[in-house]
Amino acid sequence: MSGKEYLDLTAGWAVASIGYSHPRVSNKIREQYDTLSFTSQLSAPEQTMVSLAQKLIEITPGDFPKKVWFGHSGSDANDCIAKLVPLEKRRSRMISFMGSYHGQTMGSLSLSGHPALSSFIGSGNVVKTPYPNPYRPPFGETDRLTDQVIEYLEKEVFKTICPPEDTAGIIIEGIQSDGGLIVPPEDFLPRLEEICRRYDINLIFDEVKVGLGRTGKWFSFDHSRVVPDAVVLGKSLGGGLPISSVVARKEILDVGTGIHMFTTSGNPVSCAASLENIQIIEDESLIEKAKKNGNYFKSLLNELQKKYECIGDIRGKGLAIGVELVAEREAKIPAAEKTAAICYRCYELGLLCFYVGIHNNVIEITPPLTITKQEIDLAISILDQAFLDLEKKNINMDLVKEYAGW
Ligand SMILES: Cc1ncc(COP(=O)(O)O)c(C=O)c1O
Missing domain, CATH: 3.40.640.10 (Type I PLP-dependent aspartate aminotransferase-like (Major domain))
Known part of the structure; x- marks a missing residue:
């Protein structure tokens, strides 16, 4: 155990809806x-x-x-x-x-x-x-x-x-x-x-x-x-x-x-x-919170999409959100390696997210339904940093290769 803290956008593949060890x-x-x-x-x-x-x-x-x-x-x-x-x-x-x-x-x-x-x-x-x-x-x-x-x-x-x-x-x-x-x-x-x-x-x-x-x-x-x-x-x-x-x-x-x-x-x-x-x-009104915080999360992701060309699509309902990455928006060529790189860099920066999709190019956002607005703000700032690092080629792709895949 390293003692490092992580913000969890996975809920352990959507299990921990009420959080951990309630x-x-x-x-x-x-x-x-x-x-x-x-x-x-x-x-x-x-x-x-x-x-x-x-x-x-x-x-x-x-x-x-x-x-x-x-x-x-x-x-x-x-x-x-x-x-x-x-x-x-x-x-x-x-x-x-x-x-x-x-x-x-x-x-x-x-x-x-x-x-x-x-x-x-x-x-x-x-x-x-x-x-x-x-x-x-x-x-x-x-x-x-x-x-x-x-x-x-x-x-x-x-x-x-x-x-x-x-x-x-x-x-x-x-x-x-x-x-x-x-x-x-x-x-x-x-x-x-x-x-x-x-x-x-x-x-x-x-x-x-x-x-x-x-x-x-x-x-x-x-x-x-x-x-x-x-x-x-x-x-x-x-x-x-x-x-x-x-x-x-x-x-x-x-x-x-x-x-x-x-x-x-x-x-x-x-x-x-x-x-x-x-x-x-x-x-704890978690269904209402999922709706409200899901909309908030998506609105911030939409802002991120304006900054990064590789974010092709943002979609979802409540706190089941997908962010699809592409090599270029017009052609929609799936960007699987970039998706793995973002998830890996997020992990290094203290944010957990996984990726899914038949093209392996969709970041899956399924956090505990208890997630707060402050935590969503923090998640967005880490994602922002990861996308910036990707753009600047600041991610060690050899490490990503070891981690990537089903
Ligand atoms: C929609 C759906 N159905 C079924 C399953 C299988 O569930 P389990 O891994 O608990 O067997 C999953 C697992 O990811 C799933 O996402």
Whole structure:
């Protein structure tokens, strides 16, 4: 331990939404462990787990009976989707999006369309369709982005390899996170929902990274008033402890017994931490703060963009922000090496940020939702210094090479 302090724009890949070692969560963990350290929900539901399930159902939209499944990670929760959704609909195919990241286990990586997961087999029945990226529109036009992506789905995907009557579900990240913090156009999610309803296809939102308040609402899809059939949660759900969940239409989770169960999932200690974590999000108005401070952060980043030609795009909702770097603004050539250099220099200067994106050129800004305006000012001044150092070739690129990469 060097004793050096860092300002954290990562929240540990979007886990520490309420910050680190929150005393209220710490107390709840100890209390729960002392009262009942463990019982397996495989044999009997335990009250803390039931209370958490009730709370998740309360905050998830949908005027229909819902149930909750618990796991340990975003990956095992998306495996739940990969197994149960096709079974429920009695249809064999799924659709996901190019660039999506749903996890590292076989089911979740099969659903993924991210280059980091493209070396593994197992996704023959999952078709990946283009994600509506306003900065890099897949069909060339930003003005007609939603129409073109939806038309491609209906006129190509449905008419060729993935007929709607064989399609059990479409899984989407409301903001595509590891794909590059991409925010779809306003009208896209409602149009996707309309397609799902028309063809009786389940609509599933993977909210593992941006859910639970980060975008300035409980869920990213709340911004467009879309109602999913299933919502996948993980990362920040446990306030730092491992826990994930699927909140879904009852029929999906009732499709079978013993087909996606783990002995320690839904354990009372993780559930107690999670319940307190959600209560803290409410008590400390962290959703409102995410919205307000996210707008403030973006406004300062926009000022930075005026100074540095390599900042191609700034986008995001609340405190899920992406800064895309390019070799030159007009041509939008991805500047992966520069992105790694900025993150590395920031680290040297005491600021933690990571980079994502299918071109490895997007700085991901997902700080704890507790971040203050003063901390945002400090983050901007360090970023400013890092961009200046990049311009002046003051960054040791040999060190950057060692650090860079997935
Ligand atoms: C959107 C999304 N889904 C699922 C996962 C997988 O979660 P985990 O690493 O907890 O398995 C991630 C991880 O980055 C993610 O960003």
